[in-house]
Amino acid sequence: MNRPRDMPTTLTIDASRPATTPLVDTLRMGANTSPDGRTIGINSRYLTRDGEPWLPVMGELHYARVPEAHWDDALAKVKAAGVGIVSSYVIWRYHEPRSGQFDWNARLDLRRFVEACAKRGLYAFVRIGPWVHAEVRYGGIPAWVVDQVPTRSDDPLYLQYVQRFFAEIAAQLEGLLWKDGGPVIGIQLENEYNLTGPQQGPAHIATLKRLAREVGLDTPLYTVTGWDNAVFPRREVAPVFGGYADLPWGTSTAMSAPSEVYGFRFTSRVGGDLGAQTHNSEPGDADAVASETPFLGAEFGGGVPTMYRRRPVLDPDDIAAMLPVQLGSGVNLYGYYMLHGGRNPPGDVDGQESTATGGYNDLPIVNYDFQAPFGANGEAHPVLGKLRPLHLFLQQWGSDLATCDVYAPELLPRGADDLETPRFSVRADGDRGFLFFNNHVRQHRMPERQGVQFAVKLATRTVMLPAAPIDITPGTWFVWPIGLALGGARLRYATAQPVTRLSTPDGETYVFSTTDGIAAEFAFEPGYVTRIAPADSRSLLTTDEVNGVLVARPTPGSVFIATCSDDTRITIITLASEDIERLSVLPFDGQRRLVLTDALAFERDGELVLRSTGAASFDLYVYPPLQHAPISTRAFVEAPLDGIFQRFAVSVPPVAFDVGVTPLRFAQMVPSIASGGAARAAVEPAPESFGKAAAWRIDVPEEALNAPGLSNAYLSIQYAGDVGRLFSGADLIDDHFYNGLPWQIGVRNVTIDPQQSLVLTVLPMRADAPVYLDARHDPRSAISDQVAEILGVSWVPEYEVVFSRSANG
Known part of the structure; x- marks a missing residue:
């Protein structure tokens, strides 16, 4: 039940009990020391x-x-x-x-x-x-x-x-x-x-x-x-x-x-x-x-x-x-x-x-x-x-986190189907720890939690967070720190999720992810931080003092610098969830760097590799900036700094091939799905039933099967039916139980003989098939007897760009 706005909910948890001392030698394991003494x-x-x-x-x-x-x-x-x-x-x-x-x-x-x-x-x-x-x-x-x-x-x-x-x-x-x-x-x-x-x-x-x-x-x-x-x-x-x-x-x-x-x-x-x-x-x-x-x-x-x-x-x-x-x-x-x-x-x-x-x-x-x-x-x-x-x-x-014990709230959900009682815990060790909260359950809408604050009793004090009550929307989950040391500073709490730390020539940099629908709040313990300021003109934040605690509230995407009482400085980057999902932390050009991109990014033998499915253009944001422009397998443009990030834009020549789809035979009516087996439920049709499947010849140019200049390419098949199978000649190279998702076959991941026909078969799905499909992907409501149809077959390229360290670096 939602509370009225003027009735805030304080979710309390007692994490003051001392953490459990680990027991040693409770397990008889094997040799645990490497030749160089690591254990x-x-x-x-x-x-x-x-x-x-x-x-x-x-x-x-x-x-x-x-x-x-x-x-x-x-x-x-x-x-x-x-x-x-x-x-x-x-x-x-x-x-x-x-x-x-x-x-x-x-x-x-x-x-x-x-x-x-x-x-x-x-x-x-x-x-x-x-x-x-x-x-x-x-x-x-x-x-x-x-x-x-x-x-x-x-x-x-x-x-x-x-x-x-x-x-x-x-x-x-x-x-x-x-x-x-x-x-x-x-x-x-x-x-x-x-x-x-x-x-x-x-x-x-x-x-x-x-x-x-x-x-x-x-x-x-x-x-x-x-x-x-x-x-x-x-x-x-x-x-x-x-x-x-x-x-x-x-x-x-x-x-x-x-x-x-x-x-x-x-x-x-x-x-x-x-x-x-x-x-x-x-x-x-x-x-x-x-x-x-x-x-x-x-x-x-x-x-x-x-x-x-x-x-x-x-x-x-x-x-x-x-x-x-x-x-x-x-x-x-x-x-x-x-x-x-x-x-x-x-x-x-x-x-x-x-x-x-x-x-x-x-x-x-x-x-x-x-x-x-x-x-x-x-x-x-x-x-x-x-x-x-x-x-x-x-x-x-x-x-x-490993040394932190688990502490539960007094009021617990009655069971998995109790969606009303808030779900949270604290793991703590002394006066530090992490708050874990979940308001997401697959396919079941959780309620909005209105006017929420948390009261966490630690070893020597109780921490209230945030400074004022917040609303937590359905589907939200998070991990928030309490008592976390950040270089020369110490957080009392933050309403943002810690992600990583980098050591740079300018000091320590910390990355946090904002929680959707909740303002990021960084509350610093008194005596640790003397000044907080935005790192650039694009960064927006407000600061005030709440009960003697210095609180910074940056907007998503903002960067601020905290000067500590020991005269060191730390940089805190707050990224919105859509940006944090694009973030990788990779070694390149001599140090770990933040890499923001829509592409898949990874390091390989000192090189930075980017891969993009379908899109021939790449945007790359790097922090700390590179001292020298990298060498790339493709021409790129280095743009001006975007805040603290260095930006590179790369475009590669697009590659496209048409895929031909030719009907070979229509589906025949398939028998009812049998029940049985150990589960006494629906069983896959017998092999003889697959002779009733519809079939199409898929014509792909031989050059497309070689994925020229690409890291890979995919045959992307969208269909409606029960079971899809793809054959190269007589060889079954892939199959798929229909679930509504596109069926992707990497041309470098299977063996396709260009001298043999590529044939796609789809066994019809009956309207009365006793199988579970998510409602959003279920075609049965629109048919009277059965369905076996191809909705589309396309060839999708996967582009790759490789950056190497500059010879001047």
Whole structure:
């Protein structure tokens, strides 16, 4: 219920209890010291790096689902996104399709992939299974194993096969483990393991760990997934957790109820339904070890897969709003599944999870885009701009956040469907901390919070913020600092989100993001700041004193300089949300710089790379300005300073090709969708049904398939139907369960034979199909029987501009 304007709401929270002292030696991990003395550690509350608290971001990228020629490019983009650890499944069925015949070549070359991680300065976390799920048939266990022995147990023959597989992995990783100077810092065993039958249970996880260590997989960290009543041996492994914005593995054809992932986890780290394939009616082991293990994340959805019976489409805030909630719940490793999409290896035409082979879900044969921040082709999706500022925040202040305990308000939501009770938390340590607030729940409108102030009781005082009540609109989420040190200054609070810090010749520069609909307010502790002034004529701000506290209120886009009592100066840049989503922080020309651009920006071997899909013009803003004009692969114009930013404008010659679409056959009436399988819900039509699909020949000039002078080009297909498939001759090169989003196929990401016909088929969607589609993308209301039509096919170029350091620099 909204309160009248004259009745402000004070949201209080008591964060005065002393932070918990970490317990050490609660976990038996592996060798944690590198040859040069660096360490990776773990205590009961957080990870450590070289003995210091460490709160990194981890993202899943399956090397087997990305062509090996694209690994380095993908990892450079991942690094620029603010991610520090790359996790990846080792999918057994790909590597040992027949007993004793191993394949570690091309896109299956695990060693080369981990070496590529090291080259890009990324840590690696290897998820060795042997059962991994990954939306793969039998969870990745080869069919020849499943056919002859009980799996996921201590069956002697199964363990013999597992040990041989682990030994092969160890051979691939020889010299690449942390103890040898390599990037591999952790091993995950099994996945979603909650089995308690004969030769199963926690003892099986202990066996897998023993086998891994016996073959030489000795790492600082060993983990298991902790959700869905998982079982594991105490002290031997650290549980990791996750959560998803929607349930594509669900059975309902209706919009999902509010997801628990948008509510703070004050009582348990275990989330809701994460799609586990097995079930355990008894409580799992995760909650029992919460005081001995840190809250680590490995599967917070960077998107969701599209499954046959449910095809949700996520908005960027559906993913981004999870971060303040989970960080505010105490997460001290934020891990995505997935960060980067891909495609199943060519030729593995029956390797996807499917109800036909006993799986719970039906997945596309090839495509694994996942609506991830980087899609199946490595293209950046809009959600990346929402996430990157939070990653940068964790890079800069994660070590401060890691030591902070979680404090809950007295009044908590009754459950995930309670949208009225405000959702917030504080993580604090003494008189410093961060306020986390969320007013976003996917597909469910939250109320406007009118006349809100926060009262946060810390160790020695209570901080009220902001200075006057504010209104918080539906969909808003934020992280605000309390007691944050900024060089020689100290904030009492700010109503803007900290993003990053730069060291420049003129002093420290801090970047903050404004919160939409709320004025940015920087309240400085008395005695720290003697003067505040705008940095340029374009910057607008007001200052006043509130109860002895100096308060600065800059407008979005403004820059101001605070002179500290020790005569040092700090620069504070406030960027509006639409600009912060364009921000990257990249090393170039000798130092870290702010880079503002609509293009995807990343660093590669000392060069600054910009990529733009569809647009042949680039605008680039850089701070601090470069001392010398860079060298570019394209002609550029250096414009006058835009405030404190140096601006460059670059245009490249546009490239265009026409795509021909020729009908080959019309669709036939398809039978009703059957229900069945383990989920007792809609199942993908039988293979014979696909002969009734409509078909078109797609004519693309051979030169267009080579993407001349481009980093890539995409066939962008928009259609209405049930299932789309694209063939080069007889080879299926990509497929797509219709969800309303454009279907993008990178010409450099799939193998298209220019001598063969390119054929697109669309299986009709029946008006009565029992599948879930978001209402905004559902074509069924406009049809009487079925639909299979092409709405458009285009060739979309991806342009690239590369800046190199000037020879005069």
